[in-house]
Amino acid sequence: MGPALLGVLHAGHTAPKLSIDKVISAYAKVTGLSLSELVGPSQAHAITAYRHELMYIIRKLDPAASFTLIGRFMGGRDMSTVHEAVAKVDQRLAREPGYAAELASLCRQIVDLAQEAAVSGPQAKPWQLLAACSVLRDAQMTDADARKAALGFLQQLEAAHG
Structure with a gap:
């Protein structure tokens, strides 16, 4: 360094x-x-x-x-x-x-x-972001409601925190 x-x-x-x-x-x-x-x-x-x-x-x-x-x-x-x-x-x-x-x-x-x-x-907690990312990245997931919820959560975070 x-x-x-x-x-x-x-x-x-x-x-x-x-x-x-x-x-x-x-x-x-x-x-x-x-x-x-x-x-x-x-x-x-x-x-x-x-x-x-x-x-x-x-x-x-x-x-x-x-x-x-x-x-x-x-x-x-x-x-x-x-x-x-x-x-x-x-x-x-x-x-x-x-x-x-x-x-x-x-x-x-x-x-x-x-x-x-x-x-x-207030900011999102790390576990919240990791949970949302895990849901979105899960290629095996077929539950459309879970994806919608995770996307909605991320959109709210982006709107609130830039």
Whole structure:
């Protein structure tokens, strides 16, 4: 991890513990990507690069968050996928000296947004989002009412929380 990023995560810049879901939401706002792009199944290089960066940021902002836990929040990904993502960002930091400053700036924006969100009112709980995503992604599900309910729930969340 570069010195600029260390400055965000340490040396007086320590933020109160931020929930993973708030970090994901803040990252989505800062990057302009949707939550479904970040946690969805897309393997497009542009999306996976953002997803790797997000996993890295979550891990660095909350070192106690296990790879398994991060994977759950990131669409049910395996812990080895999260480990590989963090390693790829570490490699990029070693290759590109300017990237550390970019990542540090991004982290500051995310921490600020996530802290604002923590104070600004009710948000969906992680289990609610995971439950809705599980229902929608279940290819075996034939219960149209369950799908309608999950879609309605997600639309309400999007309307209420952007």
